C-alpha cells in the first residue's frame with residue numbers, strides 16, 4: 073500500500089512548474105523508483121506528488137545539437153541511455169554506467185534525471201557525468217539556468233534545485249567527450265540489484281601515437297558524501313606514458329577522496345578500492361582508446 077495524499081499528472085513542463093507553485097509541499101515524481109520506495113518505507117507517507125512521467129515528448133530522448141553537444145532528456149530511462157545510438161557512438165562509457173543500475177526492470181523504469189536529482193553518491197550515472205563535466209539545465213517559474221555538475225551537489229541528498237524547478241536537460245559539451253575513451257567500474261557485493269560500494273569512471277585522451285596520456289578525467293561515487301572528481305590524480309597523470317599513468321593514478325587519487333565506513337564496507341576497504349580500481353579504469357579506458365597495454 074502506498075500512502076499518497078494526491079498525485080497531479082502534469083501535461084507539460086510549464087504545467088508541472090505551475091502545479092508545484094500552487095502546491096509548495098508537493099514532490100516531483102518521474103520514474104518513481106526512489107520516491108515510491110520512500111513512500112512505502114513511510115519516509116514520505118501522506119505526500120503530495122506532481123508527476124512528470126507522461127512528459128516524454130518534452131523530457132525524454134537523446135539528441136545531438138548541430139555544435140556536437142549531446143543533450144539527454146531527464147526522463148530518458150537508464151535503458152534508453154544505454155541503447156541510444158548517439159550514446160553508443162559517442163559516449164559509450166555513459167551507457168556502460170547506466171547499464172549497471174539495478175536489474176532490467178529497474179533500468180526500464182528509473183530515469184537518468186531521477187538519478188541526478190536524488191543527490192545520492194552511489195548513483196551509477198553520476199560519476200561518469202562528473203567526469204564528462206555535464207551541464208544541467210533547469211527550468212523554473214523565472215526561466216532557465218544552467219548549472220555545471222561540479223556545482224550541483226550541495227550535500228547528501230541535496231542538489232542545486234530551487235523550489236518549483238525541474239531538471240529539463242543534461243548537456244554533454246562536445247569538447248568533453250570527443251577524442252576521449254572511457255571505462256566505468258562499479259564495485260558491488262553482487263553483480264545486479266546492488267548499490268555501488270564504490271563507483272569509478274575514467275576518461276582518457278591519448279597522444280597521436282597512443283603512448284602518452286594527454287588528458288584524463290577521474291570521478292568517483294561513494295568515495296565521499298557526494299559524487300566527486302579526483303583533480304589531483306588527473307593532474308598527476310597528464311603527460312605521463314600510459315603504463316606509468318596506470319601505476320600512478322591510484323595513489324594520487326587518495327589525495328582527493330574521503331570515503332566513510334558504512335554497513336557495506338569499511339573506509340579502509342573503500343580506500344583500497346579507490347587505489348586499485350583507478351588504475352584498472354584508466355588501463356581499460358586507454359586500451360579502448362587504442363593504447364597497446
Ligand SMILES: Cc1cc2nc3c(=O)[nH]c(=O)nc-3n(C[C@H](O)[C@H](O)[C@H](O)COP(=O)(O)OP(=O)(O)OC[C@H]3O[C@@H](n4cnc5c(N)ncnc54)[C@H](O)[C@@H]3O)c2cc1C
Nearest residue numbers: 102103104105106107173174182183186187189195196239
Ligand atoms: C530495486 C532498486 C534498485 C536500484 N538500483 C540502483 C542502482 O544499482 N544504481 C543506481 O544508481 N540507482 C539505483 N536505484 C535507485 C533509482 O532507481 C535511481 O536513482 C533512478 O535513477 C531514479 O529515477 P526515477 O525516475 O525513478 O526517480 P524518482 O523516484 O521519480 O525521483 C527521484 C528524485 O528525483 C527527483 N526528480 C526526478 N526527476 C526530476 C526532474 N526532472 N526534475 C527535478 N527533480 C526530479 C524527485 O523529486 C525525487 O526527489 C535502485 C532503485 C530500486 C528501487
